[in-house]
Amino acid sequence: MNIVVAIKHIPSIADDLPVKGNNVDFDSVDFVLNEWDEHSIEQAVLIKEAVGGTVTVVGVDLIGELDNALHLALAKGADKVVKITADDPAADSHQQAKWLAEAIKGMGADMVFAGVQASNDIDGQIGPMIAAYLDMPYIGGTSAIEVSGSTATVSKEFPGGVGMKYAVTLPFVAGVQSAPKPPRYAPVSKVRQMAQTATVEKVAPSGEASSGLAFKKMAPPVVTGHAEMIEGSPKEVAAKIVELLKSRGLA
Amino acid sequence: MSNDVFVITEHLDGKFSDVSFEVAGKAKELAKALGGQAIAVVVGGGVDANVFASDSTIQVDDAALSQFNPEAYAKVIEALVKEKSPRVVLFGWTVTGMDVAAWLSAKLGVPCAAYAKDVRAEGGGVVVSCQAYGGKLTAEVAPEGETAIVACLAGSFPAEAGQGSTAATKIASPVDLSGLKMKFVEMLKPVAGDVDITAQTKLVSVGRGIGGKENIELAEELAAKLGAVVSASRPVVDAGWLPRTRQVGKSGLKVKPKLYLMLGISGAPEHLEGMKSAELIIAINTDKKAPIFNVAHYGATADLFEVAEAMLELL
Structure with a gap:
């Protein structure tokens, strides 16, 4: 089984996101692995452990700092890692998906996984776009994928705890919502060992695509309301909350 | 066109x-x-x-x-x-x-x-x-x-x-739908057995800020004192810290309790979809710019563990 996982390096939303012109000030933010990618890597490794095969993780190196994420993927069980050396922090999903699809084309993938979404998917997610560019069907929001022969059984999540099961003939692209198990932990020592010993294959970006979106403005949301903030030490905050709840008959 | x-x-x-x-x-x-x-x-x-x-x-x-x-x-x-x-x-x-x-x-x-x-x-x-x-x-x-x-x-x-x-x-159908590579097999209805969070009047909801499975107990203790049940945002469920039945939001359940006390939830749009109609929303988060403060009725920029422990002493 040959599984390719396409990952996305995105600005961290844990910190402030400064704006420059009509976009994020990419020079002033940290880039991190899209959180759903951890699940798609886990899903791929689980399938490899069940039926054998190889897991290749490929991503666009937007700012020259993708190696950390790739070493982490190796420490979690990926066999091979590839970076597309784009050096373009503003590359949108369409452009990244095109580069990824071109890189994946020659890999003979039985399945391509991507995170179901990323917080900067303003022009949509890379998963369905890679599927369109590779002419493969796409299914997103997956919570479990099992493979038997040339067919995968895919569980897709719906709201309210409902799930749907599909039988999918390989090859296809999946947008992973969650792996059936929480993403495994990779010890720092193992990641460090990968950083010292592993080879990251480099591929030049090939192909062009654009979101077709003209950015007019980027700013923190216009706030229509704001919470009444409770100030003070944690103890004071706690006292005020308890008082509030008691006054409303909720405690 | x-x-x-x-x-x-x-x-x-x-x-x-x-x-x-x-x-x-x-x-x-x-x-x-x-x-x-x-x-x-x-x-x-x-x-x-x-x-x-x-x-x-x-x-x-x-x-x-x-x-x-x-x-x-x-x-x-x-x-x-x-x-x-x-x-x-x-x-x-x-x-x-x-x-x-x-x-x-x-x-x-x-x-x-x-x-x-x-x-x-x-x-x-x-x-x-x-x-x-x-x-x-x-x-x-x-x-x-x-x-x-x-x-x-x-x-x-x-x-x-x-x-x-x-x-x-x-x-x-305007296109030929024979030869599809994807076939629907079955619908999986939610498994009963756990509490129904949509039926609760009070929820203590935990997010990524809770940090780990071992800290869920603190939220459970607080919920017990308040007569509430613990619910969660998606990352907590995806990490396996709480079952899927407790998930509030787009891919989870929609809730409308009298009290929605949020511990360490930043308020991504997907979560807001599931809880913004709650009658009283109180959010505790260390990030003062967390979007949840634009939706909550009351908020505090504070360490959720310290606040939760202090609340336990007072209840």
Whole structure:
């Protein structure tokens, strides 16, 4: 089984996101692995452990700092890692998906996984776009994928705890919502060992695509309301909350 | 090219989702401004499609479309968009809309604006407000070209405006649906047994800020003292710290308790979809810029563990 996982390096939303012109000030933010990618890597490794095969993780190196994420993927069980050396922090999903699809084309993938979404998917997610560019069907929001022969059984999540099961003939692209198990932990020592010993294959970006979106403005949301903030030490905050709840008959 | 606005509706188990009506209402407003028609598209039979306030409704009936099938739905919608060349194609940014919108964009080479909170007609085209970066930034984007795909967050527009009784025109699938690579197998209903968080009057809801499975106990203790139940945001459930039955939000459950006490939840749009109608929302988060503070009634920038422990002493 040959599984390719396409990952996305995105600005961290844990910190402030400064704006420059009509976009994020990419020079002033940290880039991190899209959180759903951890699940798609886990899903791929689980399938490899069940039926054998190889897991290749490929991503666009937007700012020259993708190696950390790739070493982490190796420490979690990926066999091979590839970076597309784009050096373009503003590359949108369409452009990244095109580069990824071109890189994946020659890999003979039985399945391509991507995170179901990323917080900067303003022009949509890379998963369905890679599927369109590779002419493969796409299914997103997956919570479990099992493979038997040339067919995968895919569980897709719906709201309210409902799930749907599909039988999918390989090859296809999946947008992973969650792996059936929480993403495994990779010890720092193992990641460090990968950083010292592993080879990251480099591929030049090939192909062009654009979101077709003209950015007019980027700013923190216009706030229509704001919470009444409770100030003070944690103890004071706690006292005020308890008082509030008691006054409303909720405690 | 036309100035029509397509709205791709979605249904499950014979029932349309709220977002379908919300987006249908928006489609009507947009179509009017653009000088076109609002056309509701219903993929699949087995549902009463005469429920939208659209100018017209198309219902594509085919046995292969009886349940949501990403591959079949995408093919049908692609064919309809190619045939009718609408100015705008509105989707919900939902578990089904997300399977098709971006695929269609790449397939047809037309723009897609996702995480849409608002969309308005401007200069013959549309301008879309996208709530990106976990709700921390809003991008105003103008899709270029003759067709624009817009995927709208649930809860962005009133549903009432989309409700009506326009009679649907049933058509056969515009594409051959034999030889699909994806086949629907079965629907898995939620497993009963755990508490029903939608039935609770009080919820203590934990997010990524809770840090680990070992800290859930603190939330449980606090909930017990308050006569509440512990619920969670998606990352907590995906990490396996709480079962799926406790998840609030887009891919989880919608709740409307009297009290929603949030510990370490930043308030991504997906979570807000599930809880913003709660009567009293109190949020504790260390990030003073967390979007949840724009929605909560009361908030505190504080360490959730210290506040929770102090609350336990007082209750």
